[in-house]
Amino acid sequence: MxxxxxxxxxxxxxxxxxxxxxxxxxxxxxxxxxxxxxxxxxxxxxxxxxxxxxxxxxxxxxxxxxxxxxxxxxxxxxxxxxxxxxxxxxxxxxxxxxxxxxxxxxxxxxxxxxxxxxxxxxxxxxxxxxxxxxxxxxxxxxxxxxNISEVVVGVDIHASCDRVLAFAFEEAARRSCSLRAVHSWKMPPAYMYVPFFDPDNERDISRSVTHMVEDVLLPWRHKFPHVDVSHRVFMGSAGDHLVRASQGAGLVVVGRHLRRSPLGRHLGPIAHAVLHHAAAPVAVVAHE
Structure with a gap:
């Protein structure tokens, strides 16, 4: 153990x-x-x-x-x-x-x-x-x-991030503080070539992504019922939004994929950005 x-x-x-x-x-x-x-x-x-x-x-x-x-x-x-x-x-x-x-x-x-x-x-x-x-x-x-009133965690809805969420919820529970989950999304590249973009599409995607984040968080809310959890969904750079969210936080939790590139192991761009620019201690949790 x-x-x-x-x-x-x-x-x-x-x-x-x-x-x-x-x-x-x-x-x-x-x-x-x-x-x-x-x-x-x-x-x-x-x-x-x-x-x-x-x-x-x-x-x-x-x-x-x-x-x-x-x-x-x-x-x-x-x-x-x-x-x-x-x-x-x-x-x-x-x-x-x-x-x-x-x-x-x-x-x-x-x-x-x-x-x-x-x-x-x-x-x-x-x-x-x-x-x-x-x-x-x-x-x-x-x-x-x-300030230990809040733990911030980056949420990935496209891959399993159970280890990241487990770590973040446990840290918030130990500190008896709130947890803020942050997820950022980007428009599909094809929309760059659409001459007339309908703003309703952006709102629909944002609502859909928000529901997906809520689904990811739901079992952890049940497992840690005493942790006050909030979540925010943004369009844009995940690293930038996590750095902004780190202002006033006691800890920022981000994940890194357990994978190799031809050049060896490396950190992804989100973890790299948060590590270099966050205004709070950063915990990096490896996950599949």
Whole structure:
């Protein structure tokens, strides 16, 4: 049974924020927290003159500092640590295999670019089927500025997204907050060549899509009757609408398909847009 939350720690401000968020999540789930630090050894020539003992001491100090801080915030929380000599992406993906959730830090920015998603985080995202949460260095779950009144989830009506919806409903239930489901649709390409477009067609399609979203959500409403659920259907870019919906949310949940391209595993355009521009932590859930 996957009964713990894992977080990558490297001593950076964003990884500390991720550790705080992960600890808060572990408390909500009533499960232990595992801190993982990975060093790709040897470091030369990037850090010439730095010995293995120096690296080990620095890693131990980073894990100890974070552990002490989290124990002060959450005294009952069970925390374990692991320091691995391996490539961070491979180590984090392996550690995620028996975890319920992997949490990674990502540098936050002001303005329209809210996230800087590093290569390790991006590579780890596509290397594991475990849900992964990306947290900015400004996302402090214990801070007064964090709004947990709403979880936002992107809904796909064209493929099974049960894992995504299960994750989103469970998160809303844990936080005792509302859930907002968002779906965007686009007009068929053929309508670009229609000289006189009837607006009634757009309204009919919107109503039809709305009914389909309601059908997708219905069994989950029954399973989580205490979660207050709303849904919005938009015409246009799904990524853009999810980014707008992230304003004021406590968490955004998006899916990614478990599939390979000739160039290897990758994130779809919607998840990619949300990861880089959302104004809240983002959880990416792999699904068929």
């Amino acid at each position: 996957k009964d713990h939350v894992t977080v990558g720690v490297d001593g950076s401000p964003e990884s500390r924020a991720a550790a705080r968020w992960a600890a808060h999540e572990a408390v909500l789930r009533h499960v232990p927290l595992r801190l993982v630090h990975a060093v790709d050894w040897p470091l030369d020539p990037v850090f010439p003159g730095l010995g293995r003992q120096d690296v080990d001491r620095w890693a131990d100090a980073a894990l100890t500092d974070v552990t002490q801080e989290l124990h002060q915030r959450h005294p009952p929380l069970e925390i374990t640590t692991r320091c691995l000599a391996a490539r961070p992406t491979a180590a984090l993906a392996a550690e995620a295999s028996d975890a319920a959730l992997l949490v990674l830090g990502s540098r936050g920015l002001g303005g329209p670019a809210r996230f800087i998603v590093g290569s390790v985080a991006m590579s780890t995202l596509v290397a594991t089927a475990t849900p992964v949460a990306l947290v900015r260095d400004t996302d402090d779950p214990d801070g007064l500025g964090i």
